Amino acid sequence: MARLTRQQAQAQTRETLLVTAVEHFLERGYAAASLDQIAEDAGYSKGAVYSNFKNKDELCAEVLGRIRLTKVGEITEQLGAGSSVDDAISEFAVWAERTIGDQRWTLLEVEYSVRSRHSDEIREKIASGAEQVRVLIAGVVRHLTEVNGVKPSIDPDVAALRILSVGIGLGLQRAISPELAVDPLVDTVREILLPR
Numbered sequence: 561m562a563r564l565t566r567q568q569a570q571a572q573t574r575e576t577l578l579v580t581a582v583e584h585f586l587e588r589g590y591a592a593a594s595l596d597q598i599a600e601d602a603g604y605s606k607g608a609v610y611s612n613f614k615n616k617d618e619l620c621a622e623v624l625g626r627i628r629l630t631k632v633g634e635i636t637e638q639l640g641a642g643s644s645v646d647d648a649i650s651e652f653a654v655w656a657e658r659t660i661g662d663q664r665w666t667l668l669e670v671e672y673s674v675r676s677r678h679s680d681e682i683r684e685k686i687a688s689g690a691e692q693v694r695v696l697i698a699g700v701v702r703h704l705t706e707v708n709g710v711k712p713s714i715d716p717d718v719a720a721l722r723i724l725s726v727g728i729g730l731g732l733q734r735a736i737s738p739e740l741a742v743d744p745l746v747d748t749v750r751e752i753l754l755p756r
Contacts, residue, residue, distance in 0.1 A: 581620075621682070639700065663738075666732060694721055695720070710753065710754070713755035714752060726745050
C-alpha cells in the first residue's frame with residue numbers, strides 16, 4: 561500500500577475530525593461539544609484540531625455547512641432528473657416531514673447563530689452558508705420548471721429566499737412542537753411551482 565503524502569494525510573485527518581465533530585455537535589450542541597473529546601474520539605490530539613481548524617467556531621461552521629449541503633443534497637438527489645412537478649412536491653413533502661425541525665440540527669443552528677451577536681466573522685459564515693443553500697434551491701426550482709415546461713410564479717432566486725425563510729421558521733417551530741405539520745412549507749413550494 562502506497563504511503564500517503566503529507567497533504568493526503570492532512571486531508572484524511574481533517575475529514576475524520578469533521579465526521580466526528582458532526583456527531584459531537586449534533587448530540588451535545590455547541591456549548592457542550594468539547595474539542596478535546598472530538599480529537600480523542602477521532603483518534604488524534606487536540607493539536608490536530610487546531611492544525612485543521614482555527615477554533616471551535618470555525619469547526620462548527622464547517623459542520624453546519626456539511627449538514628446543510630447534505631440535507632439539500634438529499635432532496636435534489638431524491639427529485640432526480642425525471643420528476644414531474646407533482647411527484648417532486650410529494651417527494652419534497654416526505655423529505656420535509658422527516659427533516660424540517662430536526663431538533664439536533666435546528667437547535668445547533670440556533671445556538672451557533674446566537675454567537676453571531678458578537679462576531680462579524682460568524683455572521684459572515686452564516687450568511688455565506690445561507691447563500692449557498694439559496695443558490696441550490698433556486699437551481700432545483702429552475703431545473704424542475706424547465707424540465708416540466710412550467711413557469712414558476714416568481715423568479716427562482718426569490719422563490720429560494722421564500723422557501724428557505726418558511727423552512728427556517730417552520731423548522732424552529734417544529735423543533736419545539738414536532739407535531740406541527742409541514743403543510744405551510746409544502747404549500748409554499750406548490751404555489752411557486754404550480755401557479756394557478
